[in-house]
Amino acid sequence: MIDIARINFRLPVLLIWLLSVAWLPTAYAEWIQTEKSLAAWDDSKTIDFIMTGDDGRLALESLELLRRLVSLGYQITLGRHADSPVSALELRLTVTNRTATLVLNRTRDGMTIGAEQRQLAETTATNYTNKTVRLAGRPSVGNSVPDRRIDLNRRPLRIVSLNQPNPDILRVALLGAKGLSVYDIDSTQVLKPVAEFRPSNANLEALYLDAGDIDADGNTEIVAVWGENNISGFDGIDTKLHAWVLALDDSGLKPVSDDLQAYLRINNNTAYLQRRGVYEAFAGGVYQLESHDGLFSIAKSPAFLGLSNIYQDTPIDHASAFSLDENDRLLYRTGVGQRQTAVTSVPYSDALGEITFPVVYVKLEQQEYPLGFDESDRVRERAIPLARRVQIDGDIAYTQVRGRNTSLFRSKAEGTDRIVAVDIRSGRMTEPFAAVGNFILDFTVRQDPNNARVAILLLNDKPDGSGRSSLRIQQDSTNQ
């Protein structure tokens, strides 16, 4: 979402012009190298943005660039004028004859520090019957409600939204190593504690969190999963799962199940369970968790045949599902209930980026000696990252794209993470919320009382959640 206050007075003029030509169909790709350079720029984040060219696509290309510049924290001056303040950078976009050229100059010495060029092609939305998920055109700018950011004192790894107690208050649950906490967020952007649940086990790491009305009683239940890791053991780390179904009422947050010692998940108000193996992170099938008179039991037969991982596979309905493969690609699958070989799927052409935390540690059947014989040199376990969240809400599935990363020789992270939405009916993928210059650890999307989509992002400076933590509340920029 563009923060209007950060763009100078020429923006309204630009917007009028942009909107007058915004109907032109255009395919938008990322300016990957330039974005990386801009994200890594640690001097003054001020920039002159200059547009030239006669191609009608210039408008939307410019608009998208502006949106990205703002999300990266830049203060933008449109054009260059004698009375303009001196900006640190100059970004010049030229679009002519379907060719877009982007040049990034350093103002103090005029040196060109980045240049990219690409052809602009017409977009043809892929028919979903081809089972291919395609990135649709980037959204136009809608209402400009600024993002809200709330710094957190704790370092949670998971977030889920709960029913709003009233239209002005968002209610979220955050899962961290110490426990599960429910907060209300009002317009003052202060987290007000509502309830908390703390397991008695030591050495816990947050693994997964979900919410839904799984017993059809009209109230939302929460499922929370932790992993217990003894990092000092002589046989390696072997994660023990601890998981509860919890209910929130006026008396607080209380478990309504035993410690199920399994993975749990809620999808479309249905709870699922899967167990660990001795040497496998996920073993056996995925089972539905059934409710009978307030008690939960595990169904006798697997919930969806042919799919084997409670977090990688997300049922859409009885006949189709989204799956994430080992290369972080999103798959659309049909043939649920049939053997795996009957599943038809075509991967999303671009990987969604590697998610590395949280992890489950699985003991190796035979320990390895990559460094030496010493006890501390051995490798005795594997770390298995849990799959990214896929949240289905009506006809839309949301998931996250990991574009931010750290490299060995750069102390700072660069790139952006973002939430993407997949229309289950058409297969179109859109980006309804602005990219962020932090690691998205988890997210939750909900409808506000005005039926507008709101994304609440759980952010951190580091991909493992050990850095500064914050929440960011984003409004849908597409007005869908």
Next chain:
Amino acid sequence: MSKSTKPVSFKKLTLATAILASLGLGAAQSNAAEIEFFGTAKIKPTYYSNFDFDDQKEDGATLNEGGLVSGNGANTRAETRLGWKAAGDDWSVKMIAEADQILTKDNVDRSFYTTAEKNGLPNAGGEFGIERAEFLYSLAPAVQLQAGWDIRYLDLQSGGLLYGDDHPFVGLRGKNNDTSYEVLYIPINNRVNTGSSEAGDWRVYSAKVSQKVAEWTLSPILAYSDNVDRNADVTYFGLEGFGKIGGANLSFEVIGADGTVGERDLSSAAAYAGIELPVNDSFSPYVAVRYTQGDSDATDNKVEGFNGITDIGRFSGLMGMDGNILGENLSTGYGATLYAYAPERTGGAGVQGYGGIGNGASGINPGSRIFALGTKGALANVSPNLSYKAQLFMIWFDETGNLINAKNPGQKVDDYAGTTVDLQLKYAFNQNFSMDYILSTFVPGDGIQDQTNSNDSAYVNTLSMNWAY
């Protein structure tokens, strides 16, 4: 979605990216090698006491991995490593540079200065060398070419009686479903013969096939030791197994050695068996027995004392403890060298010998029978990331006919060698830093007292500070 282990320890980037980044040119897409950098640093303040089992005598030098030290006194060993690994789809290259030293001012920041000389070596100090290297290429799905000098072993999951070391090797290995194999050519010594009868080559050829059967892994082992240096030809053959029965973890091995040592016939054997029964997180007791055959008569035409290629008991499955006293160099009285649990040097280094670390084991050694009791587990009730391991070994010599009684000359040496007690406490601050402390003692039995004419206990106290990244 299987990922590499220790996700916080290794940094990865493509080779092209690394080069471009180092030139300030930013990230780039590449199909080039993926590179990992990693390292460890261990600082080990240590105190040895009475390695000769005699309070009244000045202890001689003993050897640990950092070099020569006093058998009665303090030392601080530093083992620092920097490793990197480059890998493509079907190949990899790993190298680990290491400096392992007993810290003094002369071998740290003063490694190089004019006319520096220690222990007869110029500039003997903290220089890094390639301690380990491993080069791999997959010729076919179940055929991987391997070469280098890295950790390789034949029986580490059980008793460590036969071989585990980082000697140079060339070989093949592979895996197909539940079957895996490894064949190695290990040129341990390849000296230029200068005319000395003591110099010479030592080559080992080994083959091991591992078959998984239900919850068991069974591995026939065959190794041929062409020990020119000792004028010995030895064939080792045996079987290793490990697996589960109910909730118990079991492991065993039996090894036979057959061949010639000089003009003598060699026939010897060794065996190990252990069972661990985890009760809960804090209590996982085990019982194990370890046997190496001894030589009954040094003057006959038979060699019966068992020598492994490298006895690696210190790092073996149940009974291993990195830094306990039995795994140190106890050259006096008991006769086990660094890493070894068997008294392989008793009888004289290399006397009728055919292997052992440094090719210094004796074929007339008394052998050993060790009965081990131990337990390990977490101490979460005390502190969340605190663990312990405790064990007691009762050690007998297998044969005492070649031992000399200094306490009662002319009488037979008692076969009870002594008792060791090891206690290890480990606290992990996080996955990148941990500390552990080992208190280990060897209380000599009559068998050692008879030989040394003394009865004082030997101790090791070691505090290890371990960084890994």
